[in-house]
Amino acid sequence: MRTEARLSPRPSNPLTREALLDAARLEFARSGLDHARVEDIARRAGVSKGAFYLHFDSKEDAFREILQRFLGVLEEQTTRRREAELAFEREVGRPGIGATLEQLMQHDCRLDTELLEVLWRNRVILAALDRATGQPYLQMVADFRRRMRQLVAGHIALNQGEGWLRGDVDPEVVGDVIVGAFESYGRRMVDLRAKPDLGAWSRAFLTLLYQGLFSPAAQRPPTGPPGASD
Amino acid sequence: MRTEARLSPRPSNPLTREALLDAARLEFARSGLDHARVEDIARRAGVSKGAFYLHFDSKEDAFREILQRFLGVLEEQTTRRREAELAFEREVGRPGIGATLEQLMQHDCRLDTELLEVLWRNRVILAALDRATGQPYLQMVADFRRRMRQLVAGHIALNQGEGWLRGDVDPEVVGDVIVGAFESYGRRMVDLRAKPDLGAWSRAFLTLLYQGLFSPAAQRPPTGPPGASD
């Protein structure tokens, strides 16, 4: 009687779910989670309000899926980055031992630019996050931020131990600076029309981070204590 | 008929308005502008919902006042800071010409710490802003952020022209980094119980900003091009 083969007399449009998510991203970016109307999301996706609820339990449900996907992508990006950093140290070395600062910066620059590419592709979500309320989602973002900060701080502390990063800067502060800078730039991307030169930003950022603002031409003697020039 | 002297047979409690603003700050920080209930704000201030509307036209009105006061304080802080920076350059000099980097950093450190003090005192508002929606208010914050970024970028560009800040870092990027770092740290303050050592953060931040992460012990020759150490 082939009762097991009869699955769906009228299969649902497989594109609808993704269309709804796309529409939701735009509406969330425009109005935030609270003010976005399910009606509008559905209409933008070309279906009715009822159809929305065939794919999601609630408005929050859709938002959660969008947020989780995004954080997942960032997570994966972070994992890849860590592996690339370890590989670089294994295969090339670290500054002073087999590698120059310039080589390291070129490598970091590629990785930072990749991350910025991810942020650029998902800038609509960045806009949505800025307008989002609701403890669970803010909590997820806050937790992610904290993890990133700790990751950075751990990385810095490790390399301070290795001796090639200066030890008189609290790694936690470096975490604030790096996470803050990316977030700041990401927020700025939101209302850019054309894609900016992400590589140039990375380059400048890394120069600032590793070398500092103070002009090398006026730099004091490398190891001497300050306060003896007037 | 002394109609001009009879002003208020029953004067309103002059503390009520401020109590309402305090309560509103807390509720906004807890629940955000949208989810905070006027009822709760009023009860927390010890009055009824109706009394709230004797002092404010709407919930948004109270929020606007809170936001404007805060931005005003930041604005004033910024003005004072600019004046202090000009005074320092006028009275002491700039690195290389009458002042050492250490002197400049001590001065900047005081100013940065003052700004952090302001953020610390207003950390409830920082929490509220994180949970706020509504175009006008987000716009105000976004505009303020942009102004700050431009202020920083202009300051950096100027001093690059003076020669004591390295010219190969886009001032706009420095703006992202500085504004982002303060915002990042401010956001972290929100869920700290005890007041952290703001001076230490400033010190570490400025060291990072001016000197960079790269260890001075391993620093390459001041003016020579990189890539000659292996």
Place this chain on the structure above:
DNA sequence: CGCATTGGTGACCACGCGGTCATTATTCTC
């Protein structure tokens, strides 16, 4: 002490939107 005046109260209204469900449209099988 009574009256006028204004502060203060909270039950109530109105409205907007999230979510439901009876109904209709579509697509599959036989």
Place this chain on the structure above:
DNA sequence: GAGAATAATGACCGCGTGGTCACCAATGCG
């Protein structure tokens, strides 16, 4: 083409809360 099964629709309901307003309370004045 009939019938079954399911996708899709949109009118409708319910709820929560912002804002109002008739009413009460406190205070100054004569």
